[in-house]
Amino acid sequence: MTASIRLSSASGRWVLLATVLGSGMAMLDATVVNVALPRIGDEFGASMAGLQWTVNAYTLTLAGLILLGGSLGDRFGRRKIFVIGVVWFAVASALCGAAQDVSMLIAARALQGVGGALLTPGSLAIIQASFRPEDRARAVGAWSGLGGVAGAIGPFLGGWLVEAAGWRWVFLLNIPLAVVVIAVTVRHVPETYDSQTHGKFDVRGAALAALCLAGITYALTMAPEKDTNLALVWGSAIAGVGAGAWFVFTERRRSRPGHDPSAMLPVDVFASKQFTAINVVTFVMYGAMSVVFFLLVLTLQVVAGFKPIAAGTAMLPVTVLMLLFSARSGALAQRIGPRLPITLGVLLAAGGMLLMTRISTHTDYVTVVLPAALVFGAGLTLAVAPLTATVLATADERHAGVASGVNNAVARAAGLLAVAAIPPLAGLTGAAYTNPGDFQHGFRMALLVCAVLMVAAAVLAFTTVRNDALRTAPPSAEPECRINCPVAAPPLEPAHNAPTESEQ
Incomplete structure (x- = not known):
């Protein structure tokens, strides 16, 4: 049986519910945990490095394994791998909620990222493979909008849970959600495969990518800490760089004609200079953005004295703007070209970061935080959808899924490394989050660095992105952010043209 589900049917609504709730769990835990960080730090007596790893352990395994997770779904069944990912994520969430110290929490967060890498690519792939071709665009739009x-x-729910029930419930809430997702998926979601998938899985490539990110992240995070073991830091950095070099060598060799075509990263996707350039822009832009989302919620609680629920919802205008206008931004870029929207959007976002440096003790939300959030949100709304569309437009159509996966992984890796490096460079080390004055100074320095990075991304976009990229784009380059573009990373785009075999 081929993809034949109608969006308007009961089956279509069940499939949509399962994929939205499943991907929503992974997306929420990538963001709402920031709201709980001050309470986690207080309970466990954690350092800033501990709080950074609470965020980065999840991002590390998610970024390193997300491409492999998509390949596993194509080979063994998207529903099967999706359900395994949801179960894995729920068990890891329970471990997070039961953590007795920050080390246990970090380990459980790393396990959560593995579950996220299994379920995240599967959610959109299930939609693409299950719905009739004429219903897929609306199904993806509904999935994106409901995800938005x-x-x-x-963040509102996370703040309320932290305040009313304690930070552990930010993780424990995933368990009943997972039960619903599993029940709906097993009963209502058809199984689908990619019948053309063959060859070995690139487990070595995934492991080397994860080791590269882990080694470099550890070195960047721990180097500025007092009493750190410098030999271990240098060893970690060297091991990370070495794993990265081995990864590039391995992928280049596996991608050559006559070799196994299952390389996690086919190097010929970088034959397009435009594709390479837009990924450099993505790396710089998402790195700076990730630092803002990590530090802002902390700053509002530590410096400005906001309650968790108020700090968690402070950036709600960003989400609302992207919900309302991302599709229009993508349409504008298709008419006039992506160069100007991306450039102006990134500059606007930099302006929003500079406005955030005004946050201080007893800051008023309406006069200080809200204007910064609106300017920052307007910039992301203008830039993210054109950036996503340009990624797909500048890669060969047969590489649409790989191109999107690479861009998603680049964004997550950028956030991982930036959150590891920039706060310590700005002086946010040790117990800085317990001292409002020190944290305010470090926050301002970090945001100035991020604003400079955004300006650099704008210059790169203006000088490297061609305006005709979208005018000659294949159908696969249509922006998937029809309603909302996520800010944690660009959306994943599974291959449209791969034949599927479906079985109930």
């Missing part, structure tokens, strides 16, 4: 609503509700 979940993104808007998540």
Whole structure:
């Protein structure tokens, strides 16, 4: 049986519910945990490095394994791998909620990222493979829009849970959600495969990518800490760089004609200079953005004295703007070209970062935080959808899924490394989050660095992105951010043209 589900049917609504709730769990835990960091630090007596690893352990395994997770779904069944990912994520969430110290929490967060890498690519792939071709665009739009609503509700819910029930419930809430997702998926979601998938899995490539990111992240995070073991830091950095070099060598060799075509990263996707350039822009832009989302919620609680629920919802205007206008931004870029929207959007976002440096003790939300959030959100709304579309437009059509996966992984890796490096460079080390004055100074320095990075991204976009990229784009380059573009990373785009075999 081929993809034949109608969006308007009961089956279509069940499939949509399962994929939205499943991907929503992973998306929420990538963002709402920031709201709980001050309470986690207080309970465990954690350092800034501990709080950084609470965020980065999840991002590390998610970024390193997300491409492998998509390949596993194509080979063994998208529903099967999706369900395994949801179960894995729920068990890891329970471990997070039961953590007795920050080390246990970090380990459980790393396990959560593995579950996220299994379920995240599967959610959109299930939609693409299950719905009739004429219904797929609307199904993806509904999935994106409902995901955006979940993104808007998540920080509010996270703040309320932290304040009313304790930070552990930010993780424990995933368990009943997972039960619903599993029940709906097993009963209502058809199994689909990619019948053309063959060859070995690139487990070595995934492991080397994860080791590269882990080694470099550890070195960047721990080097500025007092009493750190410099030999271990240098050893970690060297091991990370070495793993990265081995990864590039391995992928180049596996991608050559006559070799196994299952390379996690086919190097010929970088034959397009435009594709390479837009990924450099993505790396710089998402690195700076990730630092803002990590530090802002902390700053509002530590420096400005906001309650968790108020700090969690402070950036709600960003989500609302992207929900309302991302599709129009993508349409504008298709008419006039992506160069100007991306450039102006990134500069606007930099301006929003500079406005955030005004946050201080007893800051008023309406006069200080809200204007910064609106300017920052307007910039992301203008830039993210054209950036996503340009990634797909500048890669060969047969590489649409790989190109999107690479861009998603680049964004997540950028956030991982930037959150590891920039706060310590700005002086946010040790117990800085317990001292409002020190944290305010470090926050301002970090945002100045991020604003400079955004200006650099704007210059790169203006000088390297061609305006005709979208005018000659293949159908696969249509922006998937039809309603909302996530800010944690660009959306994943599974291959449209791969034949599928479906079985109930």
